[in-house]
Amino acid sequence: MVAGRVQGVFFRDYTHRKAEDLGLTGWVRNIPNNRVEIIAEGEKTKLLLFIDAIKIGPESARVDNCQIEWQDYTGEFKNFEIVYTMK
Numbered sequence: 001m002v003a004g005r006v007q008g009v010f011f012r013d014y015t016h017r018k019a020e021d022l023g024l025t026g027w028v029r030n031i032p033n034n035r036v037e038i039i040a041e042g043e044k045t046k047l048l049l050f051i052d053a054i055k056i057g058p059e060s061a062r063v064d065n066c067q068i069e070w071q072d073y074t075g076e077f078k079n080f081e082i083v084y085t086m087k
Helices: 011-022 044-056
Strands: 002-005 025-031 035-041 062-066 080-083
Touching: 011 025, 011 035, 011 044, 011 080, 035 044, 044 062
Parallel strands: 025 080
Antiparallel strands: 002 035, 002 062, 025 035
16 A cells, blocks of 8 residues: 555556566555555566555655555466556
């Protein structure tokens, strides 16, 4: 979960591009209270690069908090998508 000024600043698009560049799968979506939720799967080294990029975000964003929860790989995703509905 990423909090800060992360909605309305192309954060999901930025996340999508970074994930695709690294060959990660999963999704990103806006959730209430100006937060973004991300599920990403892939090689650990690539995930760590992805996390570093997400902590910075696009130029117009401001990331105040980034909570990471590691889980077992499921292999359920075929690509990385932007989800356009809130939880």
